[in-house]
Amino acid sequence: MDDVRWFAPNRFCTLVVPRLRDRGLSIALDGDRPARLAIAMDAQVAADACRYAVRHRCPLIHYVWDLPPWWLGRGRHDWVWLVAGRYVWLPRLGRRYAARRGFYSRLRYVAAHAAAVWVPSTATATSVRERLGVDCRQVPFCFDSDRFTPGPPPARRRGVLSVSRLTPQKNHAAVIRAAARFEPRMPVRIIGSGPEQGSLERLAAELGVPCTVESDRSESEVLAAYRVAEVVVCPSTFEGFGLTPMEAIATATPVVASDIPPHREFLGTSPHFFTLDDDESLVAAIEAARAGPPPGRGVLSRVTIEAAAERFSDGLMPYLRRARR
Structure with a gap:
C-alpha cells in the first residue's frame, strides 16, 4: 500500500513529490492501488480524487488554489451527492453560482467531505470560508525554484x-x-x-x-x-x-x-x-x-520547493501516522 495517492493535472502540482519521497514517503502519481491518504492538488482532479478516497476508504486532502469571483458571483452551490461512484447534481432554486455551476458545486461537495482543505494564501482562505462554508489550513506551495535561477548577465536587457x-x-x-x-x-x-x-x-x-x-x-x-x-x-x-x-x-x-x-x-x-x-x-x-x-x-x-515540501510533510504525517496504526 502506498502512503499517498497524489492527484495532479500537471508537473507543477507535483514539484514537492521528489522531496517527499526523499523523506521516505511512498507516493503514487497514477493508478488505482490503495493508499493511506489521497490528495487532490487542483480543482481539475478533485472529483476523481474524491471518488478514489471513497472507494479506498482513505482520508482526502483537497488543495484549493482560488475561487474566481466571476464564476461564483453572489450565488450558492447546487446540491451534489456522490452515489455509487457517480456524482448526482440537483440544480438549486433561486440564486446560484454565476457560471460553471456543476463544476464548482462538485468542488464544494469535495471540500465539504474532505478530511482537510488546504489553501496557498490568506486571500484564498478567506474566500473558501466565506463561499464554500468550510474551514481550511494555509499551506503555501512553491514556484519551481530548481529551474528559475539567475543566468549569465545578458548583453542587453530589452523591453x-x-x-x-x-x-x-x-x-x-x-x-x-x-x-x-x-x-x-x-x-x-x-x-x-x-x-x-x-x-x-x-x-x-x-x-x-x-x-x-x-x-x-x-x-x-x-x-x-x-x-x-x-x-x-x-x-x-x-x-x-x-x-x-x-x-x-x-x-x-x-x-x-x-x-x-x-x-x-x-x-x-x-x-x-x-x-x-x-x-x-x-x-x-x-x-x-x-x-x-x-x-x-x-x-x-519560504516558497522554494524545499520549504513547501517541509510544510507538506508536516501536514501529511498526522494522517499517515493514524492510518499506519
Missing part, C-alpha cells in the same frame, strides 16, 4: 515581459497602455495563450506599441525570456498565489506587480507595486524598476 494566460483578469492590456506612454514606446513581449490574443494585438497596433504575443513556448524558452527582459510586469487583478512575479524575482529581473493581497503576502518589498486601474501608477512603477537594482531574492526562501 517589458508579461507571462500568463490571455484572459481579462490577467490584465495584459494595462501593460500595453503603459508601454504606449514611453518615448520611444517600450517593446512588449507577452507569453501565454487564451481568448484575448486578438484584442491585445489590435490594442498594440492602435497605440503603436511593438508587441509580440507568443504561445506554446517551452519551459526553457520562458526561462530565457525572464532572464533577458528589462522589466517583468505582473498586472493581474486576481490571483490565489501568483507565480509569475516569484519566477521573475528568482531570475534577478526587476519586477512590477499589481497591488493585490497575494502579491503583498509573498513578495514583500521586492517588486515595485502599482495600483490597479491606474495607468500612471503602472508607468511610474516601470520607471522605478528600470532605474533600480535587481530585486532581493531572499523573500522567496
